[in-house]
Amino acid sequence: SQTIHQWPATLVQPVGSPLSLECTVEGTSNPNLYWYRQAAGRGLQLLFYSVGIGQISSEVPQNLSASRPQDRQFILSSKKLLLSDSGFYLCAWSGGTNEQYFGPGTRLTVT
Template sequence: SQTIHQWPATLVQPVGSPLSLECTVEGTSNPNLYWYRQAAGRGLQLLFYSVGIGQISSEVPQNLSASRPQDRQFILSSKKLLLSDSGFYLCAWSFLGQPQHFGDGTRLSIL
């Protein structure tokens, strides 16, 4: 069966520090991968998506970046975090016409 791992569950970082969130999928090949961010009380904002290794589409211009170094690995990074980067980050995988499968999420607080 397919599983998705996302870590860490919570993270507290100072402003200006770097960030690396990792997401891995097991049990499937060549899935579409997604990073979403959800601010408190708000909707799910699509940040990046990838339809294959090395293929990254960015939806929101910001200080975040994403990479897909392996088929089932998706990494969200930042060189310098801003206060506005706080939120609930969700990784997901799917195929066209099939449900999105979410990780448990990372709650990121910037101090």
């Protein structure tokens, strides 16, 4: 069966510091991968989408970037965090169907 992992689970970072969140998927090949963010009191917003290694689409302009160095690895990064980057970050995968399956999430607090 397929599983999706995210780490770290929680993170507290000062403004201006870098960020790296990692997501890996097991049990499937060539998945579509997604990064979403849930800000306080809001729904989930799509940040990045990838259909394959090195292929990244960005939905909204922002202080973040994404990379897919391996088929089942998706990384979310920032060079300098802003207060507004605080939120709950979720990685998801899909493969062959419309349903997307989410990881456990990372709670990021920028102080």
